[in-house]
Amino acid sequence: MLSHIRIVLVQTYHPGNIGASARAMKTMGLTDLVLVNPRDFPHPEASRLAAGAEDLVDAARVVGSLEEAVSDCVQVIGASARLRSMPLPHFDEPAEMAESLVDHAAGDPVALVFGRERFGLTNDEIRCCSHQVSIPANPDYGVLNLSQAVQVLAYETFRAWRQRPDSGFQAARPAQDRQPTREQLGHFHDHLSRLMQASGFITQPHARTEEQLQALFARAQPSRKELSLLRGLLSSLEPDAEG
Template sequence: MLSNIRIVLVQTYHPGNIGASARAMKTMGLTDLVLVNPRRYPDPEASRLAAGAEDLVDQARVVASLEEAVADCVQVVGASARLRSLPLPHFDEPDAMAGELVGHAAHDPVALVFGRERFGLTNDEIRCCSHQVSIPANPDYGILNLAQAVQVLAYEAFKAWRRRPESDYRPARPAGERQPTREQLGHFHDHLGRVMQASGFLTQPHARTEAQLQALFARARPSRKELSLLRGLLGSLERHLPDK
């Protein structure tokens, strides 16, 4: 579905904005980048600002016109900072746009179109679109950098996609942040209890100290790595306790 969402940049002036837009795309799982008559491409500045998304820059397609860029798309949304008099459906909120766009992308290619840094899309280019979208911003200063605009709308598309049941989205979790199993937690609490008993910290067999500490760690939800550190601390303390 995300592979059907195309980002189209029209006559980009600064090559760095191509790279920054590619980076914004890649963070949101988008890979289809089309450039309409870029001023300079390829260019080292585009690759430099891609910062890990050089593959998207390298595989970007260059076309001569917006019509060519979106010819196979069933929905084409032009990003515009200002309303036009053209009778096109207009999305006032990007999330509403993204929900509809992703729905179409389930079966067919769609496109988000961004104009030039200085003056955006022309009226003729807007006519190539099926819809318009604006990004709500400070009315006293509503100017977004090209890559920032790509990031906002790419994020909305990604959010709409991951909320669909068929996306099966699961955020990546580093190994050190994985939650411990119940068995691992049980071994930790047994270890903690042994050290508290051996150290003389627990002097009343019926006190609720152990239960309160278990509740504390349940609220803290230590990761596997953190639990391992705690077990290491307990082991070190245990080695310094006098033998009975």
């Protein structure tokens, strides 16, 4: 699914931004990079700032127009720092954009489009898109570097993908690392209560000690393995354990 998600950079001025964007992509599992009329590419600075993502830079496709870059895509989302008068659907939140993008990428290519460093995408280029997205930022200084914008939207896309049940990103945790059931927690608290009473630790019948300890363990969220260790500790401290 992630292989269907394309990052398109339009007329990038500084070659270093291509490398930095490739690095941002690779950290989020994205590999398809398309460059529309870059000013200076290939360039050593692009490879240097890729910092381990040189393979994405080397594999980047260079095309002559945005139309060519996205012609096979079913959804094309243009990143824009400012709203336009065009009646395109607009995502105010990157998270909502990412969920829609990942849904469409399940079967077909999609694209995230980023414009020039200085003034972004032109109106004609926006018309090539099916949607727009903005990154919420400080209204007094909402300026993001190109690679920073790529990183933010790539992260949201990766987050939306890995939360899907079919992503396979999070393998099932071993049983011992899973959270205990309510029944298992109940047995633990009963065990703890018996030991505290037998040891004389609880002497006031109306004290909130047990309630406070339950709240403590609820915050701690021990795993099943950790709860088993605690049960073993309690058993070793029981009076009949000495004999």
